[in-house]
Amino acid sequence: MKLTERDEWKVLERLSETVGAQHLRELFAEEPGRAERMTTEACGWRLDWSKNRVTDEVMQALLALARAAGVETLRDQMLAGERINITENRAVLHTALRNRSGQPVRIEGEDVMPGVLAVLDQMADFSAAVRSGAWTGYTGKRIRNIINIGIGGSDLGPAMVYEALKSQSDRALTVRFVSNVDGTHFAESTRDLDPEETLFIIASKTFTTQETMTNAHSARTWLLATLSDDAAIAKHCVAVSTNAEAVAAFGIDTANMFEFWEWVGGRYSLWSAIGLPLMVALGPDHFTALLEGAHAMDRHFAEAPAEANLPMLMGLLGIWYNNFLDADSHAVLPYDQYLHRLAAHLQQVDMESNGKRVDRDGNVVDYQTGPIIWGEPGTNGQHAFYQLIHQGSKLIPADFIGFCTTHNALSDHHDKLMANCFAQTEALAFGKPPEQVVAEDTPAELVTHKTFEGNRPTNTLLADALTPHTLGALVALYEHKVFVQGALWHVNSFDQWGVQLGKELAAKILPELDAAIEPDLAHDSSTNALIAHYRATR
Ligand code: G6Q
Numbered sequence: 001m002k003l004t005e006r007d008e009w010k011v012l013e014r015l016s017e018t019v020g021a022q023h024l025r026e027l028f029a030e031e032p033g034r035a036e037r038m039t040t041e042a043c044g045w046r047l048d049w050s051k052n053r054v055t056d057e058v059m060q061a062l063l064a065l066a067r068a069a070g071v072e073t074l075r076d077q078m079l080a081g082e083r084i085n086i087t088e089n090r091a092v093l094h095t096a097l098r099n100r101s102g103q104p105v106r107i108e109g110e111d112v113m114p115g116v117l118a119v120l121d122q123m124a125d126f127s128a129a130v131r132s133g134a135w136t137g138y139t140g141k142r143i144r145n146i147i148n149i150g151i152g153g154s155d156l157g158p159a160m161v162y163e164a165l166k167s168q169s170d171r172a173l174t175v176r177f178v179s180n181v182d183g184t185h186f187a188e189s190t191r192d193l194d195p196e197e198t199l200f201i202i203a204s205k206t207f208t209t210q211e212t213m214t215n216a217h218s219a220r221t222w223l224l225a226t227l228s229d230d231a232a233i234a235k236h237c238v239a240v241s242t243n244a245e246a247v248a249a250f251g252i253d254t255a256n257m258f259e260f261w262e263w264v265g266g267r268y269s270l271w272s273a274i275g276l277p278l279m280v281a282l283g284p285d286h287f288t289a290l291l292e293g294a295h296a297m298d299r300h301f302a303e304a305p306a307e308a309n310l311p312m313l314m315g316l317l318g319i320w321y322n323n324f325l326d327a328d329s330h331a332v333l334p335y336d337q338y339l340h341r342l343a344a345h346l347q348q349v350d351m352e353s354n355g356k357r358v359d360r361d362g363n364v365v366d367y368q369t370g371p372i373i374w375g376e377p378g379t380n381g382q383h384a385f386y387q388l389i390h391q392g393s394k395l396i397p398a399d400f401i402g403f404c405t406t407h408n409a410l411s412d413h414h415d416k417l418m419a420n421c422f423a424q425t426e427a428l429a430f431g432k433p434p435e436q437v438v439a440e441d442t443p444a445e446l447v448t449h450k451t452f453e454g455n456r457p458t459n460t461l462l463a464d465a466l467t468p469h470t471l472g473a474l475v476a477l478y479e480h481k482v483f484v485q486g487a488l489w490h491v492n493s494f495d496q497w498g499v500q501l502g503k504e505l506a507a508k509i510l511p512e513l514d515a516a517i518e519p520d521l522a523h524d525s526s527t528n529a530l531i532a533h534y535r536a537t538r
Pocket of ligand 1: 151152153154203204205206207208209212265266267268352496499
């Protein structure tokens with residue numbers, strides 16, 4: 001049955017006209033214990049979802065819709081290793097990568113856990129060797145620089161986690177992530193480094209991605225300019241891939257290859273060997289704690305009742321705004337500078353997963369799917385785009401994420417940071433009514449300008465500290481939130497044909513930019529002119 005024809009959908013449409021029109025001021029006034037009742041804890045996180053424009057009736061209706069749409073069934077199928085990525089005929093088992101239960105995880109009878117654990121051991125051995133200095137460069141110098149070359153799923157997750165957990169990393173190592181095919185990225189990331197002390201991790205699931213292969217070849221050239229011997233490559237380049245043949249063809253000894261599997265989607269791969277730069281930077285214990293945090297969230301997602309299930313709650317609240325209150329986007333606002341790449345990672349997790357307009361049966365949907373995800377750390381965002389969230393004409397639900405302690409206790413910085421975090425959610429929810437603006441002796445002509453309507457919904461996620469464990473749980477929470485929404489919308493959250501298109505299009509134009517004789521351009525007039533101008537000017 002079509003989602004929009006379900007009774008549960010129609011109930012929510014009706015509720016959007018009644019509850020959707022109620023103000024958070026009223027909802028809080030009606031129930032003094034609202035915050036306590038609408039705070040849910042799991043895996044070291046405390047989610048206060050009381051500042052959302054919902055009632056019990058709305059939450060029950062959302063849950064009923066999720067059940068009718070088979071969200072829990074699909075979740076169980078995913079965790080059981082069924083091939084729920086139907087357009088690529090693959091299982092979706094990033095949860096197996098962080099399975100710490102000792103229990104098998106099977107795809108069609110075959111347990112994937114021995115392979116997962118063997119690669120984790122290989123990663124731990126390698127990172128111990130690099131961290132201790134036992135693994136040296138070709139000339140015997142200690143490795144001091146780790147450069148990860150990868151893009152998209154082979155970059156964003158590890159780059160985000162590295163930044164997030166920098167305080168717990170080995171500060172003697174310089175760790176950088178090169179992704180863009182723009183030579184500037186490679187050049188600026190290597191200009192101050194000594195090739196004799198530099199190790200490249202070439203991370204690519206397919207080992208065919210243009211950007212990564214181009215940067216990998218430039219890495220080889222850069223190394224050989226100093227080391228002058230092909231044999232040096234084995235000491236300065238390792239690979240993370242599912243494609244052993246292409247790794248060998250590149251000239252990397254497959255003994256220095258870290259494997260993962262087709263059932264690990266790029267944007268869900270930081271838990272696999274794609275996390276190798278993290279294992280090296282943080283050490284095996286911290287990497288294991290990251291996996292344990294994610295595993296705890298996996299268990300919570302699988303086992304907690306839907307009413308107290310964090311991914312389910314956050315997913316359903318998002319559905320309410322996206323499909324019934326016309327919100328187009330969702331902001332992620334971490335009040336922690338270490339999380340400055342979180343929004344970028346979640347953009348990929350969410351928008352690549354649920355940016356689909358065709359459902360699992362191939363039909364064009366008649367409802368909104370994935371939201372636009374964006375955000376920056378607080379308090380910076382407050383001095384930039386929060387204006388639009390407070391007083392603009394768009395509804396933008398937001399997640400505020402903070403910690404009760406800091407890794408950098410510098411006078412009263414942390415209290416000020418968190419005071420801002422709490423104050424923003426308060427102001428967004430309750431606003432400033434015109435009576436109050438008038439009472440502040442505001443000139444009459446400024447009253448409407450200084451009035452804050454409020455009723456802007458937020459979640460607040462708090463943990464005691466930013467640790468590998470709480471970070472692992474947080475990222476898994478968002479992954480499962482995205483799952484809940486994709487399952488409810490009946491889209492395949494695990495393919496990415498849009499990314500494939502980009503990979504093909506540039507490959508066609510590249511030879512035309514560089515052809516010795518004027519190529520016969522057969523694009524549209526705009527693209528033809530851009531290519532011709534570039535050729536004439538380059
Ligand atoms: C992620 C996407 C995409 C992918 C990159 C890199 O889910 O599939 O972002 O990760 O295109 O692909 P490779 O790892 O194959 O180089």
